[in-house]
Amino acid sequence: GIQVEQSPPDLILQEGANSTLRCNFSDSVNNLQWFHQNPWGQLINLFYIPSGTKQNGRLSATTVATERYSLLYISSSQTTDSGVYFCAASGNTGKLIFGQGTTLQVKP
Amino acid sequence: SAVISQKPSRDICQRGTSLTIQCQVDSQVTMMFWYRQQPGQSLTLIATANQGSEATYESGFVIDKFPISRPNLTFSTLTVSNMSPEDSSIYLCSVKSGGRGNIQYFGAGTRLSVL
Numbered sequence: 001g002i003q004v005e006q007s008p009p010d011l012i013l014q015e016g017a018n019s020t021l022r023c024n025f026s027d028s029v030n031n032l033q034w035f036h037q038n039p040w041g042q043l044i045n046l047f048y049i050p051s052g053t054k055q056n057g058r059l060s061a062t063t064v065a066t067e068r069y070s071l072l073y074i075s076s077s078q079t080t081d082s083g084v085y086f087c088a089a090s091g092n093t094g095k096l097i098f099g100q101g102t103t104l105q106v107k108p
Numbered sequence: 109s110a111v112i113s114q115k116p117s118r119d120i121c122q123r124g125t126s127l128t129i130q131c132q133v134d135s136q137v138t139m140m141f142w143y144r145q146q147p148g149q150s151l152t153l154i155a156t157a158n159q160g161s162e163a164t165y166e167s168g169f170v171i172d173k174f175p176i177s178r179p180n181l182t183f184s185t186l187t188v189s190n191m192s193p194e195d196s197s198i199y200l201c202s203v204k205s206g207g208r209g210n211i212q213y214f215g216a217g218t219r220l221s222v223l
Contacts, residue, residue: 030210031210031211031212033211033212035214041145041198041216041217041219042214042216042217043200043214043217045109045211045213045214048210048211050210086150086151088151088212090210090212094139094204094210095141095153095156095166096141096153096202096212097153098150098151098152099150100149100150101150
């Protein structure tokens, strides 16, 4: 099945800094999603982006399906951006497979 | 989007007992999924629950330990049987939206601690 790898595993930023999180996947996908898990454990859908580019406020994402990677950009980071960011992908099986996550800490 | 309600939101259980987690969706969906997130780890798919058929379990998960029911298109239960401290995790229900492509939505999860 699909394998999903995320980098970096951990990231510490000062408030106001920009960051890029990367997600590599091993096969062609029909679904790729980015999530933010808040400190209470809830998964928040950020983007559904099997290909192309999307933006939502300070966040944007780009997936280059032919090269099997996706990037999540966070601009002007805030302390509320802290948490774990997951990339998840599915292929023909329809099973959404998660990467190991990037733990982001934004310091004031 | 799909609105998913999970019950209970959290529980503390004794070793050897069982807990049934309920998942209710506000619309009819074909596929429902159950995930486990162990402390400090990512999410792992336990099984896929399709209405009218047996659940399909992933490698490392068995029906005797995690029996699943799917009586209709809006509801499913996951039971964690004969619990041990290693079962302490967050258990999440997920559905695939039939409208907007393949987007999957997740419930708020059930935080289980086994003593």
